[in-house]
Every structure is written in structure tokens, then in C-alpha cells.
Amino acid sequence: MKKLPRAALALAIAVCGAGARADDAAPPSYADTTLTGDWHGYRNWLRDQGVTFTMSQTSDVLGNVSGGLKRGTAYDGVFQLQGDFDMDRLVGWTGGAIHISGYAIQGQGLSGKDIGNLLTVTSVEADPGFRLGEFYLSQSFMDDKVTVKLGQILADQSFAISNTASLFVNSTFGWPGIFAADLPGGGPAYPFAVPGAQIIVKPDDAWTLQAAVFNGSPTGSDPDGNANGLGFPLGDGVLAIAEAAYAYTPGKGDPGLPGTYKIGAWYNSEEFDSLTTASNGVSLADPLSSGSPRRLSGNFAVYAVVDQTLWQEPDSKDNGLNGFLRVAVAPQQERNSMNWYFDLGLAYKGLLPGRDDDTAGISFAYASMSSGMSDQVKAENAFNGTSQPVPSSEAVIEATYQAAVTPWFTAQPFFQYVIRPGGNAADPDKPNARIQNAAIFGFRAVTTF
DSSP states (O other): OOOOOHHHHHHHHHHGGGGOOTTSOOOOOHHHHOTTTTTTTHHHHHHHHTEEEEEEEEEEEEEEEEEESSOEEEEEEEEEEEEEEEHHHHHOOTTEEEEEEEEEEEEOOHIIIIIOOSSOSSTTOSOOEEEEEEEEEEEEETTTTEEEEEEEEOGGGTSSOOTTGGGOOSGGGTSOHHHHHHSGGGSSOTTOOEEEEEEEEOSSSSEEEEEEEEESOTTTTSTTOOTTSOOOOOSSOEEEEEEEEEEEOOOTTOOOOOEEEEEEEEEEEEEEEEEEEETTSSBTTSTTSOSSEEEEEEEEEEEEEEEEEEEEOTTOSSOEEEEEEEEEEOOOTTTOSEEEEEEEEEEEETOSTTOTTOEEEEEEEEEEEOHHHHHHHHHHHHHHTOOOOOOOEEEEEEEEEEEEEETTEEEEEEEEEEESHHHHOEETTEEEEEOEEEEEEEEEEEEEO
């Protein structure tokens, strides 16, 4: 359920122009947009040669004041370093580029140790340590209408993205929680880039068509594998994902408002454990069960995304109210812990007078637990005479305000309220009672170096 931090995503989008020609519009000055400036001119010189380095630190401090497994506080952080190399400028290789990124992950997550929820409270929560992120070669053709990537890739940088949702801290507003729960190892999402290939086709300014294939599991056959990102797992089935996106931009005299609309799907060819049935055909809860689940071949999900400008301030293209809605369905409930999901929210840029670069937002996400999950607990209760809580759903509400303190530093207080943590999971200390709803206060700081 992890994904690349939205601050890092914004930085990645910003450096995509590293391969632009010298006669394109001049990029922003490093002296204005980064803490470390232009390195006495060397950074600008490197960019002119086709080499762009981007560094950022995302730091989250947070705590649950009520509910969860127990009250607690946590720090989560990630330092990201990425490099983009324009091979045209460097060696005359037209349309070629290399991208590489790495993480230094810090802290211990609040979700794992104190709350017990599935929709991870922060997007940077992951096992601490140093690891390789993306490392791929890209090649563009036909005046950049077609781009192919080959290497170690993150799906959550390209697929099922809502730009409006990127404001929020909870991980589910990036890589949807249903994908993180149902795909092996959480899928090709932060911090697990996965060997794969991707093609992006832009026939015009409005349409973007893309598809990718990845190794079926980001950790390979070993659930604890690929710990430093250097495992490059292969041979574990295939995850295929495809998406079509249409971006509507009003023309001159058109009173409409811009929006982006996406539809996509994924299929994973790996085998999945049945949540309810043993290999000998009886309930896993039955004393006569073999103790090992039946293996089921393949899995899939479909999704849709809407990003819509709802109101623009007069004489401004950036300030105003935007909304998003995402829906995903994974219908094979006997092998998926979540079977459907949606999130939605609003974000207003420039809400307060004199703070045009600040953004305020509120959002809601809902993940329905599958019948496979609920049927298994019901069976366990029947066979064992217990009364464990039956899985139903998990939801989260988030409110946040992102203040652009400087062009290279943002401060972002946030509040989250987690409803039915773990999908209505039992409290380990009180087996017949569910984990209580949790209230979390936190603060995120992002620095671009």
C-alpha cells in the first residue's frame, strides 16, 4: 500500500523537461527553487549538458490521540535523489534518456505499530534503509508522440494518478489502497520499483494511451526479498496494466472548465491463495482442512479517475477549486482482501488572501472488504464458537493545508480520522472487539535541495 511520496512525484514531473532543447523556454533558476542553489553555476552547466539532479526530503511527524491499537507517535521520512540524463545532449543519441532514483527511508510507521489500519497514514511509511528506486532507459520516437521505457519502473508514477489527490498525505490517495492490498507485495509502487517495460503514446495534446508489463511480484518468490532494490526479480508471472486518458482543455471563448478523465485495468498472471477454501476442498476453518489454501490462477481489477476543475478565480489559471473521484473494482472476491474502492476530495489553491501558492483540501477514501475475508471469519466463528468482528470496510477522512513557505520548502499540517482500522479487524488484545477508530494529527515538511 506504499507509493512514492507526492512531493517526490511533483519533483519527478518537474524534471521530465530535462531533455528540452536550449531554444525552449528557460527553466526556473535553481537559485530560486532549491535550498542549495545553483552550486556556483555548476548545476546550470550540468543541466545545459543534459544532466539534472533533483534532491528532496519529506518528513512526517504524527501521532494518534485516540483509537487504534494504542496511542503513539511516529516519525516517517524519505530522502530522494534522482538523476536524469539527456543522451541526445550527452552523446548525440536522439530521443534517448536515462533515469535513476534512490531512497534513504527513515523512521517507523504509525500505521504498522500503533493503528493497525490498511490505508497507510503517510505515503512515506516503509521499512527504513537505503534502496534503489527506478532505473530505466527511455526512447522517444515520432516527435515524442511515442515513448518506450525499459528497466526498473514504478507503476504508481504513471497509472491511476489523480493530480488533485496528490495533495493528501495518506498513501491511498496516491497508489490506491485496493491495489496495494490485492497485488503481490503491494505491486510496483513505492518503495518497490519492478523490472518491466512501458509504452506511452500521445497521438495529440488531449489523449494519452499507455501500457506496461512488470514482473508479477516486486519482491520475487521471497516475500522479504529485494530489500535494497537490487534484487531485480524476474520469472514470477506478469502484471500487465493499461490506461487511456483524455485531458479536456477549453479553447478560446469556451466557457467550460478543464478536466482529465482516465480508465484503466490490470491483470496479474500469478497464482493467489484462496481466502476461504483449503487445497482439499473444505473450509480453511474446518478442522479437517489440509491447512494450506487452494491456489487460484490470475487476478484483475478495473478503475476510473476523474480530475475536474470546479471553479477558477477570475484572471487565474491556477487558483480555484478542483475535485477528484477514483473508483476501482476487483471482482474475484475469493482471492482479494478488498473488492471495491473509491476516493474523492476537494482542493482549493489560493484559498486565503495573499497566499496564492497555498492549497487546502479535504478528502475521503472507502475500501470494501471482500466476501472472501468476511466468509472466512464467519466460518472461524462457527467452527470455534468465537465472536470475532467480521471484516466489512475501512475508511479515512483527511483534512490538510499545504503552505508554500518558500519555493523550496512547504509546511503541511494534516488531520486524519480512520474508521474501522484493518477493515473492522479484531484488536489483538481484545479478540472479540474491533480496533477502535483512530484520530491522527500530523505535520509534513518537504524541502527541495
